[in-house]
Amino acid sequence: MAKTDQAKADKKRQQDKERQRAKRQRDAEKNSSLGIREYRVTLSQTEADALTDLCAYRGGVEPYGAAEFIATLIRRDKQRMEDEKAHLGTCDFCGEPLPTGCKNGLGIPRLKGVEKCFYTRDEKKLRL
Known part of the structure; x- marks a missing residue:
């Protein structure tokens, strides 16, 4: 009976792996079609703490998520750049x-x- 249970567990793990792989593939295709890119950023502990504080402070009632906060910073700085260019x-x-x-x-x-x-x-x- 132990071999049967082990075989079932192995089969379930394999199915879970396949399901996750398929989900990652679907997500990647969806993001690609929408023009969404993912970036990994390495932060020091000080920077990570600052990001957490900024998300809470700037988020209002509900804190920003880190990705939302960074995307908002990019949009705001892009607008600032356009304003600067117009006046240069x-x-x-x-x-x-x-x-x-x-x-x-x-x-x-x-x-x-x-x-x-x-x-x-x-x-x-x-x-x-």
Whole structure:
């Protein structure tokens, strides 16, 4: 009888594995079709504690989930970036559009260090 019970348990485990594999596959296909991507983030204990505190504080009555909080931060920072871009205009020194101007297409600010250049005066304001 023990062999029969073991065989049943093994069969059930195998069915559970297959069911989970199929569910992961369906979820992956659904997320892919919706354009959803999953990212893994490694946080220190301090960062994890801060995330927990922020989720509770910013969530109102119900705390945010970590994924919801991070997605909200991304959406808000994207809007902030768009607002900043709209107000940047062009560099007063070289006349190129900001924030990509002054880089001469090479990704390296060619006039950095010149007092009137955007990259000398204001580029750090765009960083987080």
